[in-house]
Amino acid sequence: MAPSMCISLNDTSDVTDFVIKQGHGVKGLSEMGIKSLPEQYIQPLEERQMTKIEPQESIPVIDMAKWDDTQVANSICDAAEKWGFFQVVNHGVPLQVLDNVKKATYDFFGLPAEEKIKYSKENSSSNNVRFGTSFTPHAEKALEWKDYLSLFYVSEDEAAALWPSVCKDEILEYMKSSKLLINHLLQVLMKRLNVNEIDETKQSLLTGSVRTNINYYPICPNPELTVGVGRHSDVSTLTVLLQDNVGGLYVRGNEGQDSWIHVPPIDGAIVINIGDALQIMSNGRYRSVEHRVTANGSSNRISVPIFVNPRPQDTIGPLPEALANGEKPIYKQVLYSDYVKHFFRKAHDGKNTVDFAKI
Ligand SMILES: COc1cc(/C=C/C(=O)SCCNC(=O)CCNC(=O)[C@H](O)C(C)(C)COP(=O)(O)OP(=O)(O)OC[C@H]2O[C@@H](n3cnc4c(N)ncnc43)[C@H](O)[C@@H]2OP(=O)(O)O)ccc1O
Numbered sequence: 359m360a361p362s363m364c365i366s367l368n369d370t371s372d373v374t375d376f377v378i379k380q381g382h383g384v385k386g387l388s389e390m391g392i393k394s395l396p397e398q399y400i401q402p403l404e405e406r407q408m409t410k411i412e413p414q415e416s417i418p419v420i421d422m423a424k425w426d427d428t429q430v431a432n433s434i435c436d437a438a439e440k441w442g443f444f445q446v447v448n449h450g451v452p453l454q455v456l457d458n459v460k461k462a463t464y465d466f467f468g469l470p471a472e473e474k475i476k477y478s479k480e481n482s483s484s485n486n487v488r489f490g491t492s493f494t495p496h497a498e499k500a501l502e503w504k505d506y507l508s509l510f511y512v513s514e515d516e517a518a519a520l521w522p523s524v525c526k527d528e529i530l531e532y533m534k535s536s537k538l539l540i541n542h543l544l545q546v547l548m549k550r551l552n553v554n555e556i557d558e559t560k561q562s563l564l565t566g567s568v569r570t571n572i573n574y575y576p577i578c579p580n581p582e583l584t585v586g587v588g589r590h591s592d593v594s595t596l597t598v599l600l601q602d603n604v605g606g607l608y609v610r611g612n613e614g615q616d617s618w619i620h621v622p623p624i625d626g627a628i629v630i631n632i633g634d635a636l637q638i639m640s641n642g643r644y645r646s647v648e649h650r651v652t653a654n655g656s657s658n659r660i661s662v663p664i665f666v667n668p669r670p671q672d673t674i675g676p677l678p679e680a681l682a683n684g685e686k687p688i689y690k691q692v693l694y695s696d697y698v699k700h701f702f703r704k705a706h707d708g709k710n711t712v713d714f715a716k717i
Pocket residue numbers: 479485488492493506508510567568569587588590591592593594633665667668669670694695696698699702703
C-alpha cells in the first residue's frame with residue numbers, strides 16, 4: 359500500500375519520524391505524493407541558488423584506451439590540477455557491470471522501509487554498513503533531499519555476511535572491475551609528483567580503504583528550494599563516480615566566486631574526482647574541488663561513488679617526493695580517521711574541511 363493511504367504527516371516531528379526513524383527516507387515522502395517541501399528541507403538561498411552556471415564550460419572527457427600514452431597521461435594530470443574532475447571513457451569497466459550496479463541500487467531502495475531500516479546507524483550490526491538520509495541530519499540546519507547506503511569494505515566474508523543481499527554482488531563486482539582503472543589513474547598522477555613507482559606502502563596509503571555509497575535522489579516537489587547534496591569536497595584519495603542519465607551534478611568552476619559547471623551524463627562514462635587526501639598528499643597540486651547535486655522535480659536520480667581512501671590508521675601529509683624540489687608544505691601530517699571524523703561530524707560546508715590539515 360502506498361504510504362499516503364495510511365498516514366498523514368502533520369508537523370516537523372512526524373516528518374522526521376517517518377523519514378529517519380521509520381526508514382522511509384525522502385523516497386517515502388516523494389512517493390506519498392506530497393505537494394510541497396517540508397520546511398526542514400528548505401535550504402538558505404545562498405546554498406540552493408547557483409547564480410553563475412557556465413554552459414560553455416565543461417570538464418574534460420578522457421579516453422583511457424591508451425592511458426600510459428604521454429598525451430593521455432598529461433591530460434589526466436592537467437585535468438586533476440585545473441578542474442579536479444574529469445570523465446573517462448574506454449575505461450575498461452564493462453558496461454554490463456555499470457548497468458547491473460544501477461539496477462541493484464534501484465533494487466535496494468525499492469525494499470520496504472522495515473528492511474532498509476535494519477541498516478540504519480541505530481540498527482545496523484556494524485558501523486561499516488549504514489543506511490541514511492541527508493548527510494548528517496543531527497548537525498544540519500537544513501536537510502538534503504537524498505537517501506543513501508554506505509558500505510565500508512573490509513573483506514569478502516564481511517560483505518557476504520553484512521551487506522544487503524539485493525545489491526551486494528553487483529557492488530562488489532563494480533568495485534573489483536574498477537581496480538585497474540584506479541591503479542592506472544594513480545600511476546599517472548603519481549608520476550607527475552616524482553613518484554615513479556608505487557610500492558606497497560604507497561599503494562596502501564593511496565588505496566588502503568574503500569567505501570562505496572549508493573545514492574538515491576527521489577523526485578522533489580520544490581526542487582528549487584532544496585539540494586540533493588550540498589557543497590562539499592570528497593575526503594577520499596580519488597572518487598570513481600557512476601551517475602545515471604538524469605544530470606544535476608555541478609562542479610565549482612575556475613571563473614570567479616560563484617561559477618558552476620554541469621557534469622553532463624555520458625552513456626558508459628565514469629566521472630573521476632580528486633579528493634582531499636590527494637590534494638593534501640600532492641601539497642595542493644591536485645585539487646579536490648567543491649561539487650553539489652541539485653534536486654529534480656521530474657525524475658528520480660541515482661549515483662554510485664566508490665571512495666578510494668587511505669586506511670583510517672594512516673597518517674597523511676604532503677608526500678616527500680612532492681616536496682623534493684624545495685616546495686614548502688602547506689599541509690601538516692594528520693591521522694586520516696581524525697580527518698574523516700571531522701568531515702562527518704558537521705554539515706556540508708564546501709571546501710572548509712581541508713582547513714583541518716592546513717599548517
Ligand atoms: C553520506 O553523504 C555523503 C557522503 C560523502 C562521503 C564522501 C567521502 O569521501 S567518503 C570516504 C571517507 N573515507 C572513509 O570512509 C575511509 C576511512 N574511514 C574511517 O576513517 C572510519 O571508517 C570513519 C569513517 C571515521 C568511521 O570510523 P568510526 O570509528 O566508526 O567512527 P565513528 O565515531 O563511528 O564515526 C565518526 C562520525 O562519522 C559518522 N559516520 C561514520 N560513517 C559514516 C557514513 N558512512 N556516512 C555518514 N556519516 C558517517 C558517524 O556517525 C560519526 O558521527 P557522530 O556525529 O555520530 O559522532 C560525501 C557527500 C555526502 O553527502
